[in-house]
Amino acid sequence: MSWPEIVYLQPKITGLTSKFWEGLKNRKLLASKCNDCGERFFPPRGLCPKCLSENIGWVELSGKGRLHSWTEVHYLTPKPYMLGVIDLAEGIGRMVSRIEAKQEELEMDMPMRIDFIDVSDKLTLFIWKPDKLPRP
The missing domain is CATH 2.40.50 (OB fold (Dihydrolipoamide Acetyltransferase, E2P))
Incomplete structure (x- = not known):
């Protein structure tokens, strides 16, 4: 099936997810990474699931x-x-x-x-x- 046959719903791009969508545009799959403890996680979140830090960055997968x-x-x-x-x-x-x-x-x-x-x-x-x- 060719891709034009699919109807795409437009995602809601927020401050939390904008880097993820920018990464896709640049042919990269990005995940969140805690800048304090180093924990990587996907999908993107604003809070580290391990140490609860809000100091979150991005890493390429x-x-x-x-x-x-x-x-x-x-x-x-x-x-x-x-x-x-x-x-x-x-x-x-x-x-x-x-x-x-x-x-x-x-x-x-x-x-x-x-x-x-x-x-x-x-x-x-x-x-x-x-x-x-x-x-x-």
Whole structure:
């Protein structure tokens, strides 16, 4: 399915998430990092879950992960698409996102890599692809 067939909801970009969206525009997956204790966490938060500090910065993640679970979605699109749960390689959380692959290509715990989609001049989103597939 080509990307124009999908209708995108515009995210609410706030002071807390603006660096995350800016990172995607620059082809980087960013997570929050506590500048006091060094704890990394995703999704972005304004408070460190470990030490409760508000001194939060950003760190680039590898864009790698492992497929935890997936499902084929048959809703609001002309063709079904894959939606998956990815365990981030850094061990700091999971992401739910669209997967660019066919169901028969997917396996539990398989390596995944992030890719970026420019939806507009102002918005870049991400998808995950099996890491064993060749890059375009």
